Amino acid sequence: MKRILGGLAQIACNGIGGRLAIDVEIFGSLRPDLPRRQTVTLEHPLTVSQVATSIGLNPDEIGLIVIDGVQSELDAAVPTTCRLCFFAPVSGG
Numbered sequence: 001m002k003r004i005l006g007g008l009a010q011i012a013c014n015g016i017g018g019r020l021a022i023d024v025e026i027f028g029s030l031r032p033d034l035p036r037r038q039t040v041t042l043e044h045p046l047t048v049s050q051v052a053t054s055i056g057l058n059p060d061e062i063g064l065i066v067i068d069g070v071q072s073e074l075d076a077a078v079p080t081t082c083r084l085c086f087f088a089p090v091s092g093g
Helices: 048-054
Strands: 002-004 014-016 019-027 037-042 064-067 070-072 083-087
Touching: 037 048, 048 083
Parallel strands: 002 037, 019 083
Antiparallel strands: 014 019, 019 037, 064 070, 064 083
16 A cells, blocks of 8 residues: 655655655554555655654554664654564563
């Protein structure tokens, strides 16, 4: 699924006419009503938290963030080319 969100974008990052497109994946029970994989297009660089909010995720409910296989934080800048993954918190014993 590809979408442009009010000047924001997503999943497997590629430049598209001055815009940034990133690949976004959502794992676990964060938002089962959203597509697991999306492509979001950003008109300007954003933080992980801003991307999460723009696609309908509550940043406080995210357990793990991974950008291109490296654990990241909500305040991290989203690179111009990337795969951004959001994971639900995990519990167990």
